Amino acid sequence: MPVSRVISEASTLERVDTSAAQSGRTAALDGRSVRRHALGVTDRSAISNEQWERMAPLVASLHRRGTRGRSDRRFVEAVVWLLRTGSPWRDLPASFGRWGSVYQRFRRWAAAGRWEALRQALGADRAVDELLLIDSTIVKAHPHAAGARSGQSSEALGRSRGGFTTKVHAVVSSGGRLVRFVLTGGQVNDVTQATRLVPGLQGRAVVGDRAYDSDEFLACIREQGMAAVIPSLANRKIQRALEARMYALRNVIERFFGRLKAFRRVATRYDKTAASYAAALALADSMIVLSGWAA
Structure with missing residues (x-):
């Protein structure tokens, strides 16, 4: 059999196999x-x-x-x-x-609000005596996220040192469950959203970094019968004692943010509207719960 015919038949068989693999x-x-x-x-x-x-x-x-x-x-x-x-x-x-x-x-x-309802239903087994960990994380926004008719500020988009960004402010339990979150532009200060996150929640204490050392926020925590495990700012005349072992559990919320950002559409924001990005974040958290991950 001519060599050219053998090569031709081999090529035909390869195309058939490739077609079957892609079918x-x-x-x-x-x-x-x-x-x-x-x-x-x-x-x-x-x-x-x-x-x-x-x-x-x-x-x-x-x-x-x-x-x-x-x-x-x-x-x-x-x-x-x-x-x-x-x-x-x-x-x-x-x-x-x-x-x-x-x-x-x-x-x-x-x-x-159905994605958020699904998230809350899946995470409803959170223990009420857990610590509440509060923090935020910056998310880079893709240029395609711009252009919403309502304007960038109303869609939780802004400009920070990191560029075009969104900030996710969150409360996570010490067991690794997302309790509540709020979206803002990346330039918004953490403590400005703290009083929106904590009211109505139950827990032993609220744990946060120095960014949350605010008289208003500390009073809000006390009114709800919880302790505040938050380091004092350097300019405070009276420095509060800090429970070191509780404060060390802040690593849980940092690891949780890492889990969230394993979802690429959460790690980078492509959605023009805050509602769509919040829905993506809620579904990502639902998948974390279903995976069985816990701190």
Whole structure:
């Protein structure tokens, strides 16, 4: 047989094998599914069967209409895939459905507060006697996050030393559960949001760094029957004693922020509206809870 014909047949077989590998086959892997797309990208289904069993009844309770003609799991997995990869909406793989439909449903849920309701339902088992750790983290905003009709300041975008940024102010329990969070522009001082975060919460003490040493905030903590484990500013005439072992637990909230930023669409903000970014953050926290992570 001529060499040229052998080479031609080998090339044909290689193209057939490649086509089969890219044909959208699905295989099982640790209770997840592996999808192979035409671009050669392998996508893991973001939610295991065990996680979905816990999440499914909560998701079903968030919408009044039935699920006929649509898959809640595929929808949630699509959004989680975007959170993990940081991809644009238009690059959503076709196996998750039309990107426009997924985006519109995500926006409806964000506007209705359903992602936050899901987060709170999953984290409802927090012990009330835990410490409350308060801190903030800066998130870089992509240039595409600009341009909202309502203006940047009303969408929690601003300018800080880090450039175009958003700041996430949060309270996390000593067990590693996100209790409450607020979004502002990156230039906003931490202590200005402290009195929005703590009211109505229960715990043994509030732990924060020197940025939270404010008479108003300290009074707010005392009124709720909690202790304040916050170092005194250097210019205070009377320095407060500090419980060192409690203060050392601040590492929990720092590690929690690290977990959140493992989701690329949280680590960098692409969303124009604060509602959409808050929804992404809420879903990321839900996935952390489902993963079983705890401090």
